[in-house]
Amino acid sequence: MSRSWEPTKTLNFDKPYSPQELKNVVANSVYIDAIIEAESNESGVSKEKLKKEIWEYLDEMAMDKKMHVVRWMGVVFLKICFMMKIGVFVNEAAVLKLKSTMGMNPVLFLPTHRSYADFCLMTYLCYHYDIDLPAVAAGMDFASMAVVGQSMRETGAFYIRRTLAGAPLYAAALRRYVRALVASYHAPVEFFLEGTRSRSNKSLPPKYGMLSMSLAPYFSRECTDVTLVPVNISYDRIMEQKLFAYEHLGVPKPKESTGGLIKSLHKLNDHYGNIYVNVGDPISLKEYLGDQDGLTKEMLKPTELQQITKEQMIKIQHVANYVITQQQKCTVVTISNLVAVVLMESLVRNEPLELTQVLVKLDWLIQVLRDLGATVFENDLKPNLERILVVHKNLMRIDRDKKLKLVSSAMMDVSPDVQNKMKGHLLKAETMVNALPIIELQLYMNPVLHYLLPPALVYLLVRRRPLYKEELLAEYLQIRRLLKYEFFYMEESEERVFSSSVQFLVKGGALCEGAGLLEATAPTALGDLLQSATLSSLHTMRICAEHMMKVGKCLESQALKHVQAVVEESQVHPYCLSLDAIGRCLRGLAEEGALIRSRGKQVTYEVVGHKMEECHRLVTSVLPNINIECGTNNSVILNQETLKSKL
Secondary structure, eight states, X not given: OOSXXXXXXXXXXXXXXXXXXXXXXXXXXXXXXXHHHHHHHHHOOOHHHHHHHHHHHHXXXXXXXXXXXXXXXXXXXXXXHHHTTXXXXXXXXXXXXXXXXXXXXOEEXXXXXXXXXXXXXXXXXXXXXXXXXXXXXXXXXXXXXXTHHHHHHHXXXXXXXXXXXXXXXXXXXXXXXXXXXXXXXXXXXXXXXXXXXXXXXXXXXXXXXXXXXXXXXXXXXXSSOOEEEEEEEEESSOTTHHHHHHHHHTOOOOOOOHHHHHHHGGGGSSOOOEEEEEEOOOEEHHHHHOSOOSOOGGGGSOGGGOOOOHHHHHHHHHHHHHHHHXXXXXXXXXXXXXHHHHHHHHHHHTOXXXXXXXXXXXXXXXXXXXXXXXXXXXXXXXXXXXXXXXXXXXXXXXXXXXXXXXXXXXOOOOOHHHHHHOSSOOOOHHHHHHHHHHHHHHHHHGGGHHHHHHHHHHHHHHHHSOEEHHHHHHHHHHHHHHTTTTSOOXXXXXXXXXXXXXXXXXXXXXXXXXXXXXEEOSOOHHHHHHHHHHHHHHHHHHHHHHHHHHHSEEEHHHXXXXXXXXXXXXXXXXXXXXXXXXXXXXXXXXXXXXXXXXXXXXXXXXXXXXXXXXXXXXXXXXXXXXXXXXXXXXXXXEOHHHHHHHO
């Protein structure tokens, strides 16, 4: 970290702006002057006072990059990596290819967001590969953390509020600052397109605000092109794994604080496995969108005063959706993901697998995923399986009979304070104990489900009865839309995905085709895998539909609680307890027109009777008839008390 450093810049200026000079550019811009003029005329507040307010906002949000702090933070980052026994694997060829093209136009790094560690990774990698350190968008939660907040600011973080509503001057300052970072600064800009950490370890639908601000210079022709770089960051073990599982059940996340960070450091002295950073092919915005439209009314304004038009916003949304699919395409399937899929299927069937059977199943699963287009990192299976069992020793073990087992959670007492803050139904302690390890396991299964879901839905639809392709496609697209918020996809490419899925299933022997008619074959290992992959999502959708048909209309918060309560009393997959999954199923039903979603002080859902009945019929018709035993009676679950007595 002490070597001389001359990084490649995204834009080459005769005199690059310092962080302070960049703030001056924003504060003295024509855009900010126009906003202050309008606000002063409307509110009667003096321009001087409003200008002072703008400066306060800029001081609150702006980065203050300092190289000596970057070097010290790099040393701390490396020490923590050593403490956590982490190895970082990078698609180096892609990084070097990107680096060779830099210098002509702004670059946006758009990584997935699965852990707080994501903030450090891209900055460290840029330092390692001699690329100028990115300006990284971070939430205001971090700004208030003693020492940490300022240190992040001095390594390139700029802070943004969760909402811009009710603060027009702040919104104007942020828009102009982001615009300056993109068009007038010499380093990449990095932000998380999903807007927040994905607690499910799946791709979330994108948020469009930051991207629209970042692409404004392109549409106003301040720059001729913008390069977007999708990045997928995959983990053998997520640091927040346990916290995420609790959040799914409704336990609120702890507030970010320096004290909390220090207290958690001792937990990092453990094996966390590898991190895989896969940089996707750079996307030229100019090439992706084609030639810009001709003269518009906005172009008659001065460059700085031009706003994003409705037509341009539609294009931005399309770009955002495409980037998310490219992040999915860059997914690196790890040994954690593979073992999670195998162990979950074993759990669903209540049939523990011996070590030799696990290895055979893993080898077969790797081939299935590669046939579906996945990038699978692991090849030397046995040593990697042994390695990952050390990494996940609190979640899965090989027992004395050489069988792979899921380790049960310890009994817990939920304090009255936590009970009062629970976001969902107040679950029994026994329910939480049974659900937690299965939800944690599901988190590692989720990253591969976007590969398995399309063929799984095709298989489940045909399994009911033989279908011609046209009818099958219509039902497939409907159920795909229902699950849109659980499994993100682009509608434009879905017919091609459908055709590929049919070919895959026919080739794999799960379906056979004759005279245009598709029908399922006798049960196969592939069919069992696909049923297991969709089980929790389809059950959650069914229960959501049945609850809403029963109540007709209710607040979203009430629906979340009531569905959780129903799931607790049902013999279904414990991941159906997830508030995240329930919320996304409700959104899917609204997307398909089975619910009317109204936003006031709170979100309200109202049933559209005939459409809800149609969706419910479709979902229940494809549901596998599998009941899950998730307590101590499941032979795949290794009771923690038994484990302690053996030790």
